Amino acid sequence: MISALAAAALALTVQTDAPRLNADSTLAIIEGCKAYAEENELAVAIAVLDDRLKMAGYLRMDGVRQGPADLAVKKAEYVASWGHETKVLAEAVGEGRLGWAMTTGGPSVEGGVPVYSDGVLLGSVGVSGAPAVEDAKCARAGIEKAGLRDSR
Helix, strand or coil: CCCHHHHHHHHHHHHCCCCCCCCHHHHHHHHHHHHHHHHCCCCEEEEEECCCCCEEEEEEECCCCCCHHHHHHHHHHHHHHHHCCHHHHHHHCCCHHHHHHHCCCCCCCEEEEEEEECCCEECCCCCCCHHHHHHHHHEEEEHHHCCCEEEC
């Protein structure tokens, strides 16, 4: 019994010591993406999710309609679930691999980017409202401002 409790306590310690997306890094991601959007005269919605698909932060810039606002969240959900950016899915669709796109249910446009630290997936950023390539650049600008990475 005691060894089972010790093992459970150790497991909790390991889980809480894992890198996590925190409030400061979430805010930095949003600020970096927003700055990129403003510099390029874009209006976007920015969704930041943690590795458990929970919303860490969200910003809908003025003028962004509901469709792109919802798509930003969908992009982030896909990336947090699968661990790779939505560009991979967009390329699969472009190559005619529609079955994979239909199976995953993910958005097949750029703008969903993973957030990594020390090789660990912390979460994701979904951006929508600009052309898809710009959405992805915006997400990367935010990740860079937070001092994090978009790949392992």
